[in-house]
Amino acid sequence: MSHPVFMWAAARPCRSDRMRTDAPSVLVEGVAKAAPKPAPRRRSPALRRAFPYLLLAPALAYLLVITLYPGLFAIYQSLFVVKFLNWTWAGFDNYTTILQDREFWAALANTALIGAISLALQTGIALAIAYFAYRDPLIRGWRIVYLMPMLFMPSAVAFIWKLAFNDGRVISDLLGRLGLIEGNVDWLGSIWLSRMTLIVADVWQWTPFLFIIFVAALQGQDQEIEEAARLDGASWPKIFWNISLPMMRPVIVVAVTLRGIDITTMFTNVFVMTQGTPGGATETMSYFIYRQGFRMFNFGYASAASVLMLILTVIIAQTVVKRAFHSGKT
Amino acid sequence: MAKARKSRGESLLLRYLVLGGWALVCLLPILWFLSIGFRPRTEVITPRPIYWPSFSLDAWRLLISDWPIAQYLRNSVVAVAGSVVIDLALAIPAAYALARYDFKGREDIGFYILSTRMMAPAIVAVPIFFLFKTLGLLNSVWALMLIYAAINLSLVTWIIRSYMLDIPKELEDAARTDGAGDLTILREIIVPACLPGIITAAVIAAIFAINEFLFTLLIASTSKAYTMSVALANFTGGSDGIIYNAIALVSFIAFVPILILVILIQKHLSRGLTMGAVKG
Incomplete structure (x- = not known):
C-alpha cells in the first residue's frame, strides 16, 4: 500500500529497531x-x-x-x-508596560485572526482543487499554473495586490463593472477591508503550498478503495468526506501546521501594503516588533516583545507541532 | 453503474469549472502585472485602470540606467548560492548522523533543529541586527549569506535526512565489509545515492533565500548590499512614488529562473516543502 510514509514517524524509537539494529x-x-x-x-x-x-x-x-x-x-x-x-x-519595566500595551495585544489578536482566516481559506481551496485535479489528465499543467503565485518574491506579490487594491484601483473598477459596488473603495479605510487585502494576498500566494502537498498525498493513496466506492454508486462528495479526507488526515495536519507557523510570522505584506493601517488593525506581531525596534528605536521594548513571542513559539512548538508530527505515525 | 456514470459526468463539469476558475485566479494577476512591466509610467496609476496599455520599454531603460540592477542581481546570486553551499556542508553530516546513528538525545536534537524553522524572523531581528553591527558585517553580502544559511539549515537537514533514510542499509554494509570508513561511506555512497534529495533541498533553500525580506531589509541598509527582494521595496523613489513598472519587471526577472528550477524538481517538491514528511 502506497500510503504516504511519515519520516518523522521513522525517527521515533518504535521503528528504530528496524532501521538501526545494525549500529x-x-x-x-x-x-x-x-x-x-x-x-x-x-x-x-x-x-x-x-x-x-x-x-x-x-x-x-x-x-x-x-x-x-x-x-x-x-x-x-x-x-x-x-x-x-x-x-x-x-x-x-518593559514587561509591565507591554502587558498593559493595547497595541501589543491588538497585534497578537490580529496575527491570530488574520492568520486563522487565511489558513482556513487556503486549506479549503487547496483541498477542493487538489481533489478535482489529482486524477485529471491535465494534472501536470494544472500543477505548474497553480504553483506560479508561490514562485514570485513575496515583496513582489505584496506590490501586485497593493497596486490592484489601492494604487491602481483595479479591484474597485472590476467590482464596479460587475455592478457590485459604486465608485472607488478605500481598501485601507476600514478595519475589515484592510485585513481582507492582506488575507487575499496571502491566500493567493500560499494556497499552492498546500495544493502541491495535498495532490501528492491524494496521488499516493490507495486508489482501489475509492474506485470500489465509486462502483458501489457512492457520490463524489461522499467519497471525498468518508474516504479521501480521512486517509489524508496526517498529511493535512503536517502541511497545515507548517503553513500555520509561517502565517504567524507575516511581515512583508503588512510592510508593503498596509503598514498596520487603519489604526493598527492590520499590525501583526512581526510588524509590531519591527516598528518598535526600527521605526521608534525602542530596542529594549522590541526585545521584550520578542521574548514574549519566543515564549509563545516554544509553547506552540512543544505542544501543537510535536503532536502534529507524532500523529504522522497513524 | 448508470448512476455511477451520471455522478461522474456531473462532477466533470464541476471539476473544470473549479480548476479553470482557480487557474484564472492564478494567472490573471500575473499577466496583468506583466503588462505593468511593459507599459509607460503614465499608464500605471490612473483614475480608471487601463487594461490595454501601449507598449513601452520605459521600465527596462530605467532599470538599466538608473538602478544598478546588475549589482542587485549579483548580490542576490552570491548571497543565495553561498548560503546554499554553507547549508549543504553543515547539513549533510548532520543529516547522516540523524538518519544512521543511534545515540542519546537524537530525538531531541532532531526536534531542536526542526524547531529553529518555527522561529519568527522578527523575534531574532533585533539581536541579529546588533550582532552584525558589532561584527561590522552590517550592509554586506556576507551577512546576508550567513543569515540565509541559518534560516534554511533546518529545512535542508530534514529533507536530506528523509532521503538518506530511504537508502537501503545493504549498500553501506557492503562497503563497510570492504573496509571503508564512515566518512568514506558518506562521501562515496550516501551522498551520490541521495543526490535528488540534496538537489531538492538546495533548490527549496535557494527559493526561500531569494524571498527573504525582513533580515535583508534590516541588514542591507544601502544599495551596496541590496538583493532583488529588498531592492523592490526601494523602488519607491521619493517624489516619484512607487515605480510599479520597474517592480513588475524585476519580479519577472527573478520569477523565470525560479520557475525553471521548480519545474526541474517538480516530482520532489511536495516532499521538500514538508521537510521530507510527505513522499510525493
Whole structure:
C-alpha cells in the first residue's frame, strides 16, 4: 500500500529497531572477527560514541549561535530602556508596560485572526482543487499554473495586490463593472477591508503550498478503495468526506501546521501594503516588533516583545507541532 | 453503474469549472502585472485602470540606467548560492548522523533543529541586527549569506535526512565489509545515492533565500548590499512614488529562473516543502 510514509514517524524509537539494529559499532566488530577483508580503521570506543555528535556539531553550533545567542541577547536587552547607544537599566519595566500595551495585544489578536482566516481559506481551496485535479489528465499543467503565485518574491506579490487594491484601483473598477459596488473603495479605510487585502494576498500566494502537498498525498493513496466506492454508486462528495479526507488526515495536519507557523510570522505584506493601517488593525506581531525596534528605536521594548513571542513559539512548538508530527505515525 | 456514470459526468463539469476558475485566479494577476512591466509610467496609476496599455520599454531603460540592477542581481546570486553551499556542508553530516546513528538525545536534537524553522524572523531581528553591527558585517553580502544559511539549515537537514533514510542499509554494509570508513561511506555512497534529495533541498533553500525580506531589509541598509527582494521595496523613489513598472519587471526577472528550477524538481517538491514528511 502506497500510503504516504511519515519520516518523522521513522525517527521515533518504535521503528528504530528496524532501521538501526545494525549500529556501526556492532558491525565493525563483526567485520573484524570475519577478517578476510582488510580490517576497518580502528577507533577508540569513546571516539566511536562521539562520532554522531561530531557530525552534528557544526550544524548545531551554527544554529545555537543564531537562535540561542539572540534569545539570550533579547532577554538581556529587554531589561533595559535603550535609546540609541544609551542603555538604562529598567528591570521588568518593559514587561509591565507591554502587558498593559493595547497595541501589543491588538497585534497578537490580529496575527491570530488574520492568520486563522487565511489558513482556513487556503486549506479549503487547496483541498477542493487538489481533489478535482489529482486524477485529471491535465494534472501536470494544472500543477505548474497553480504553483506560479508561490514562485514570485513575496515583496513582489505584496506590490501586485497593493497596486490592484489601492494604487491602481483595479479591484474597485472590476467590482464596479460587475455592478457590485459604486465608485472607488478605500481598501485601507476600514478595519475589515484592510485585513481582507492582506488575507487575499496571502491566500493567493500560499494556497499552492498546500495544493502541491495535498495532490501528492491524494496521488499516493490507495486508489482501489475509492474506485470500489465509486462502483458501489457512492457520490463524489461522499467519497471525498468518508474516504479521501480521512486517509489524508496526517498529511493535512503536517502541511497545515507548517503553513500555520509561517502565517504567524507575516511581515512583508503588512510592510508593503498596509503598514498596520487603519489604526493598527492590520499590525501583526512581526510588524509590531519591527516598528518598535526600527521605526521608534525602542530596542529594549522590541526585545521584550520578542521574548514574549519566543515564549509563545516554544509553547506552540512543544505542544501543537510535536503532536502534529507524532500523529504522522497513524 | 448508470448512476455511477451520471455522478461522474456531473462532477466533470464541476471539476473544470473549479480548476479553470482557480487557474484564472492564478494567472490573471500575473499577466496583468506583466503588462505593468511593459507599459509607460503614465499608464500605471490612473483614475480608471487601463487594461490595454501601449507598449513601452520605459521600465527596462530605467532599470538599466538608473538602478544598478546588475549589482542587485549579483548580490542576490552570491548571497543565495553561498548560503546554499554553507547549508549543504553543515547539513549533510548532520543529516547522516540523524538518519544512521543511534545515540542519546537524537530525538531531541532532531526536534531542536526542526524547531529553529518555527522561529519568527522578527523575534531574532533585533539581536541579529546588533550582532552584525558589532561584527561590522552590517550592509554586506556576507551577512546576508550567513543569515540565509541559518534560516534554511533546518529545512535542508530534514529533507536530506528523509532521503538518506530511504537508502537501503545493504549498500553501506557492503562497503563497510570492504573496509571503508564512515566518512568514506558518506562521501562515496550516501551522498551520490541521495543526490535528488540534496538537489531538492538546495533548490527549496535557494527559493526561500531569494524571498527573504525582513533580515535583508534590516541588514542591507544601502544599495551596496541590496538583493532583488529588498531592492523592490526601494523602488519607491521619493517624489516619484512607487515605480510599479520597474517592480513588475524585476519580479519577472527573478520569477523565470525560479520557475525553471521548480519545474526541474517538480516530482520532489511536495516532499521538500514538508521537510521530507510527505513522499510525493
